[in-house]
Amino acid sequence: YAWETIKEYQEIKYSYYNGVAKISINRPHVHNAFTPLTVREMSEAMELARQDERVGVVILTGEGGKAFCSGGDQSVRGHGGYVGEDKVPRLNVLDLQMQIRRIPKPVVAMVAGWAIGGGHVLHVVCDLSIAAENARFGQTGPKVGSFDGGFGASYLARVVGQKKAREIWYLCDQYDAQDALQMGLVNKVVPLEKLEETTMEWCAKMLEKSPMALRMLKSAFNAELDGQAGIQELAGNATLLYYLSEEAKEGRDAFVQKRKPDFAKYPKFP
Numbered sequence: 001y002a003w004e005t006i007k008e009y010q011e012i013k014y015s016y017y018n019g020v021a022k023i024s025i026n027r028p029h030v031h032n033a034f035t036p037l038t039v040r041e042m043s044e045a046m047e048l049a050r051q052d053e054r055v056g057v058v059i060l061t062g063e064g065g066k067a068f069c070s071g072g073d074q075s076v077r078g079h080g081g082y083v084g085e086d087k088v089p090r091l092n093v094l095d096l097q098m099q100i101r102r103i104p105k106p107v108v109a110m111v112a113g114w115a116i117g118g119g120h121v122l123h124v125v126c127d128l129s130i131a132a133e134n135a136r137f138g139q140t141g142p143k144v145g146s147f148d149g150g151f152g153a154s155y156l157a158r159v160v161g162q163k164k165a166r167e168i169w170y171l172c173d174q175y176d177a178q179d180a181l182q183m184g185l186v187n188k189v190v191p192l193e194k195l196e197e198t199t200m201e202w203c204a205k206m207l208e209k210s211p212m213a214l215r216m217l218k219s220a221f222n223a224e225l226d227g228q229a230g231i232q233e234l235a236g237n238a239t240l241l242y243y244l245s246e247e248a249k250e251g252r253d254a255f256v257q258k259r260k261p262d263f264a265k266y267p268k269f270p
């Protein structure tokens, strides 16, 4: 694929091809563990993908074929979070998780190798996950002195069920691609050399579909889980659709033209 670099970053790659944006963690020497800078760059790229009208689907992945992401970089873990050049401790990956769930376009995790700890949670919050046969999944929190009690716990439990989610967190075992497929943690398993091709085929199928329908569905899936914030997201999409209607435009036009709106002609559906 002729991926076009959209912006150069230090710790990630951000590229575009045929309606697909690809955000790839580029720290293969540490199995793509993230620092605050990695996350900041991913956040910015995710926002660029959101704003780019050409982009219909986003792929999240890691460089090198050996790891998707191994979580927070433990060598920069300080007092209260992961520390960057500004010396400030951060848990900014939580904001990235929210962005992945909020962007009104499907996000596909393309997982080769390790998806561990906070890196595992990143694939969990993606809309879809496609795994290579060498993929390995797991949480390590209780082993390394951490936990993600947000999406990492409750959303994981929605995906694989309460018993399995508790097993994953309490035992910190590692699971292979077939285990993950069996528990519904991933959508598909393919040989490593087919990973990008298959992921792009899935993206192409989604790109053929109605973007508004996909957008509505994503916010509908979120709404059930996200309470008031989920309803706000779904309702925002309802407002978007309403703004496209003649009926809503009549309200705007009447205001701008300083006249009474004439809504009488619009249908009162049963």
Ligand code: 1HA
Binding pocket: 029, 030, 031, 033, 070, 071, 072, 073, 074, 075, 091, 092, 093, 094, 114, 116, 117, 118, 119, 140, 141, 144, 146, 147, 148, 149
């Ligand atoms: O839980 C959270 C959060 C919760 C709430 C809010 C925010 C959160 C943010 C983050 C996190 C976390 O991510 S906590 C969990 C952090 N991650 C881990 O505990 C995984 C650590 N890594 C491993 O257990 C293993 O590396 C591995 C099972 C993924 C792979 O093992 P393997 O194949 O034996 O490779 P290994 O030799 O261990 O790793 C290769 C190199 O990468 C090593 O460096 P080297 O000795 O060659 O210099 C290794 O130290 C480095 N590396 C791997 N993972 C990390 C890492 N360096 C720093 N941080 C890592 N996470």
